[in-house]
Amino acid sequence: MLTPNNPAQFAPLARIVHWVMAALLLAMLFIGVSMVSSLGSYHMLLSIHRRLGILILVLAAIRLATRMFTRLPAFPPTMSQPERFVAKASELLMYTLFFALPLVGWGMLSAGHYPIVMFGAVHLPPILPARPGLYAKLRETHTILAYLLFLTFLAHLGAVLFHTLILRDRLLNRMVPWSVRAIEGEGRH
Amino acid sequence: MKIIESNTISEPPVVPLRNEGLLGQLAAIGVLLALILGFFLYAGGWLTPHALTPASIVNTFERVAGMHSGFRRNHAKGVCVTGYFESNGQGQAISKSLVFLPERVPIVGRFAFAGGQPYAADSAQTVRSLAILFKLPDGEEWRTAMINIPVFLVNTPQAFNEFLVVSSPEPGTGKVNATAMNAFLSRHPETAAALKMIGSHPFSSGFGDSPYFALNAFRFINAGGESVPVRWWVAPEETFSRANSPVTGKNYLFDALIKQVHAKPLRWHLFLTVGKPEDPTAQAASPWPPDRRQIDAGTLTIDSIESEDTSPTRDINFDPLVLPDGIAPSDDPLLSARSAVYSQSFIRREGERKSPSAVSPAEVGK
Numbered sequence: 001m002l003t004p005n006n007p008a009q010f011a012p013l014a015r016i017v018h019w020v021m022a023a024l025l026l027a028m029l030f031i032g033v034s035m036v037s038s039l040g041s042y043h044m045l046l047s048i049h050r051r052l053g054i055l056i057l058v059l060a061a062i063r064l065a066t067r068m069f070t071r072l073p074a075f076p077p078t079m080s081q082p083e084r085f086v087a088k089a090s091e092l093l094m095y096t097l098f099f100a101l102p103l104v105g106w107g108m109l110s111a112g113h114y115p116i117v118m119f120g121a122v123h124l125p126p127i128l129p130a131r132p133g134l135y136a137k138l139r140e141t142h143t144i145l146a147y148l149l150f151l152t153f154l155a156h157l158g159a160v161l162f163h164t165l166i167l168r169d170r171l172l173n174r175m176v177p178w179s180v181r182a183i184e185g186e187g188r189h
Numbered sequence: 190m191k192i193i194e195s196n197t198i199s200e201p202p203v204v205p206l207r208n209e210g211l212l213g214q215l216a217a218i219g220v221l222l223a224l225i226l227g228f229f230l231y232a233g234g235w236l237t238p239h240a241l242t243p244a245s246i247v248n249t250f251e252r253v254a255g256m257h258s259g260f261r262r263n264h265a266k267g268v269c270v271t272g273y274f275e276s277n278g279q280g281q282a283i284s285k286s287l288v289f290l291p292e293r294v295p296i297v298g299r300f301a302f303a304g305g306q307p308y309a310a311d312s313a314q315t316v317r318s319l320a321i322l323f324k325l326p327d328g329e330e331w332r333t334a335m336i337n338i339p340v341f342l343v344n345t346p347q348a349f350n351e352f353l354v355v356s357s358p359e360p361g362t363g364k365v366n367a368t369a370m371n372a373f374l375s376r377h378p379e380t381a382a383a384l385k386m387i388g389s390h391p392f393s394s395g396f397g398d399s400p401y402f403a404l405n406a407f408r409f410i411n412a413g414g415e416s417v418p419v420r421w422w423v424a425p426e427e428t429f430s431r432a433n434s435p436v437t438g439k440n441y442l443f444d445a446l447i448k449q450v451h452a453k454p455l456r457w458h459l460f461l462t463v464g465k466p467e468d469p470t471a472q473a474a475s476p477w478p479p480d481r482r483q484i485d486a487g488t489l490t491i492d493s494i495e496s497e498d499t500s501p502t503r504d505i506n507f508d509p510l511v512l513p514d515g516i517a518p519s520d521d522p523l524l525s526a527r528s529a530v531y532s533q534s535f536i537r538r539e540g541e542r543k544s545p546s547a548v549s550p551a552e553v554g555k
Contacts, residue, residue, distance in 0.1 A: 029233050035529075037234030037242045039346045040522050042529035109532050112535065113505050115330045119508030121287075123512035128355060132504040150229060154222050161218045166211065 008173065008180060010071035015177050016064045018174075021056065021098070029150050050109075051118055053102040060098035067095075078169040087159070090152055097149045104145060108138035110168050243533035245527075246350050250534070253357035254305025259541050259543040264318050264334075264421045266309055267301030268443055268548045269500035273455065274323055274493040280461060280486035281312040283410040283417050286515030289486060295324045296489065297502045300396045300446060303336065308547045311442040312433035313392055319401040319423065319457075320507035321489065328452040332511040334527075335401035335423065339389045341473035346526035352380065379474040386476065394434045396446040397455050398427040405509065405527075406470035409461070418464035418519060420477065423457035424490060443548045447494055456493035458485050470519035494552045497546035506535040 009015065028049065035045035075084050109116050110126030112135035119121045121141065163171035173180045204261060230236055250262040273293050280289030288294060302309065303316035310554040316336050321504040324330040343349045355369045393399040409419045427449075436446065449455055461484040464470065468477045497503040510518055510528040518524045 030229065033229060033233035037240070037244070039241065039243060039246075039523065039526040039529050042243070042532075043518060045547040046528075050530050112539070113501075114508075115328065115511060116509075117329075121327060121329055125328070130501065130504065132539040132543075135504075136536065139536050140540070154226065157225075158218055161221070162215075165218065166214050 001186055006074040007061040007071055009073055009170050010175055012037065012064040012179075014070060015175055017059055017066065018175055019177055020029055020062065021059050022060070022067055024052055024056055025098075025149070026153070029146060029153070032146055047117075050105075050116065053105050054118065054124070056098065057102035059108075060095070060102075063098070064095060076169040076171050078116060078163065078167045078171075090156060094149070094156070097152065101142065101145050103147060104142045108135060108142055111135040111138055130172070199273075204251045218464075227248050235369050237427050241254070241350055242348055243529040246346065246526075246530045246535065247533045248351075249350050250305045253353060257544075258306050258377055259538055259540040260305075260307040261301075261538060262305050264299075264301040264320075265301055265305050265307035267299045267318075267497060268446070268546075269495045269502035270298045270300065270450065270497070270555065271502075272296050272298070272489065272492045274459070274487055274489050276320075276487035279484050280459075281411070281476065282503075283411050283415075283419065283461065283463060283484065284515040285412040286331070286513045287327060287329065288323050288331055288513055289515070292326070294326065297322050297324075297505070298491065298496075299502055299505075299507070300443070307438075307544075309438045309477040311436075311444065313394065313434070317392070317396055317399060317442075319396075320512075321398075322502075322507065324504060325385075325513055329513040330511050331513045331516065332401050332422070332505075332507050332509065334507040335365075335403045337392060337399045337401055338404075339390050339402055340383045340386055340476050340522070341385050342387075343377065343405040343523075344379055344474050345471050345522055346530075348377055349523070349526070352377075369381050377474065379541055383474040386491065392432045393425075394430045395442050395449075397449045398425050398429050401457075402425050403509075405471070405521045405524050406464065406468075407512070407524075408470075408517040409463075410515055410517060410520050416517075418466075418468055418470045420462045420464065421486075422460050422462070424460055426456040426458070426488075439550055440552065444552070447548075447553050450491060454490045456491075457489040459489060460484065460488055461486050471521045473521060473523050494553055496548055496550040499550050503543075503546075504539065506531050508532065508535075 010018070014054055029053070031045050033051050035042050037051060040043060075087070079087065106116060106124065107128045110128040111131050113130040114125070115123050127140075163169050170180075197343065222309060229238075229402045230540050234240055234242055247262050253440050254262070254265070261267075272295075274288070274296050275293045276289050276291055278289065278291035280286070297449040298319060301318045301320070302311070303318060309315075318334060318336045320334040334481075350374060355373045356365060358364055359366050374384075400422055403420060406420050409418045434445065444542070446546070462477065463482040463484065464479065468481070469475060472497045508528050508531050510524055512518070
């Protein structure tokens with residue numbers, strides 16, 4: 001699994017998309033939770049929410065493709081086998097949510113007989129038939145998945161901060177947008 | 190062990206944990222995560238449970254009208270209709286929307302009484318509504334929900350929620366609390382003025398001979414990019430007659446509408462009232478000066494009627510902000526609030542078990 005050829009970092013595109021998605025997803029979680037309790041800003045927030053949701057779906061596809069076709073950096077030695085398993089499982093969960101949340105949102109609007117307006121006259125086709133019970137179920141699912149993503153994000157942030165600030169194992173270097181070489185380690189080959 | 194790992198992945202040696210400061214660092218991370226969580230809870234309204242929200246307004250509807258599973262929380266009693274809109278092209282002067290090209294687009298719609306009681310008896314004094322969904326050729330939609338009063342009662346969602354409470358009969362007495370209503374009107378002279386104006390416009394005898402007004406102002410944008418404030422309304426081709434037909438049953442006004450549509454298609458003209466730049470767009474309770482330009486944009490024809498029980502229109506949310514390109518919201522705070530509250534009502538009713546509509550398929554078929 002770990003070969004000397006493992007790069008020190010994720011592929012450049014993967015790193016860029018990671019940070020763009022991180023900003024967008026965090027914004028989306030806050031927009032989503034704000035708009036459902038908002039009267040005056042509801043429409044404006046919902047318009048942004050729909051567009052960003054579709055953008056995130058596109059970015060998630062780019063990210064998944066990048067992940068599948070590039071080599072991944074190794075885990076740092078500070079991570080035990082169980083911790084690596086948890087890291088992989090949470091990564092799988094996050095990727096699933098990156099796709100599931102926008103698709104459930106799109107499907108929910110389709111089932112609720114709403115036009116899926118992007119901007120101007122541009123709108124997306126429905127991906128599910130209009131069905132009242134289905135709309136209600138997907139609407140609820142969308143909320144539950146969003147809370148799940150928020151909690152996963154907190155766990156992810158907490159774990160990375162723990163590694164980076166306390167264990168100081170430079171885990172974060174694998175994902176920083178700039179290029180990092182493992183300079184200090186190279187002397188010991 | 191550490192050396193082997195370091196060799197394989199070129200990692201620097203791990204700095205061993207030092208106990209002093211560790212708790213502080215852990216606490217700092219914990220505080221950061223707690224702050225993000227707290228901000229999230231604040232954004233979602235969990236820390237301000239008494240704030241006015243879409244859910245709390247829908248709760249007000251449920252409180253004053255009672256809980257009626259599966260029905261719209263307002264305009265609960267209704268029938269569904271279909272037909273078409275024939276544009277005459279005049280609307281293109283102020284809007285680039287495809288709906289104003291001189292063509293025919295299909296419409297679905299719904300006539301209803303205001304109020305959250307789906308089995309209330311018809312009354313000529315109850316506010317009536319007509320909601321229309323225009324299906325544009327490119328898949329866009331224009332949804333509008335109109336009522337038969339010439340101005341709205343309030344200007345803000347807060348005032349609406351309060352008015353809903355003070356204008357509803359109290360559980361004990363079965364009457365409106367006059368003291369509370371007068372207190373509200375003294376704080377909201379715009380509502381007092383609106384009620385006066387509504388009082389001077391008697392309701393028509395039925396659904397078919399009534400005008401319906403969209404009340405809120407919107408922005409229309411034409412092909413040249415010019416934006417003008419617009420309020421629209423529909424005027425019946427049927428001759429307006431005063432409300433005086435005899436009450437023959439619980440659904441007598443719906444029955445009359447059914448009979449009319451079965452006899453011949455009913456038509457309304459869509460009028461676009463074009464405001465001047467100085468006309469307020471955020472005051473739904475105030476009329477614009479009566480001399481404002483009126484564009485007759487075309488004819489709505491309703492040629493088929495159906496019970497909610499069999500119509501897919503039952504499951505359409507007539508959200509006033511489902512708009513085509515060329516029509517945009519104004520700064521009226523009621524628009525976004527209506528959109529939010531309609532959505533909340535829709536979410537609730539679509540998850541509930543449906544009960545039969547007061548106007549049954551058999552009744553519509555006869």
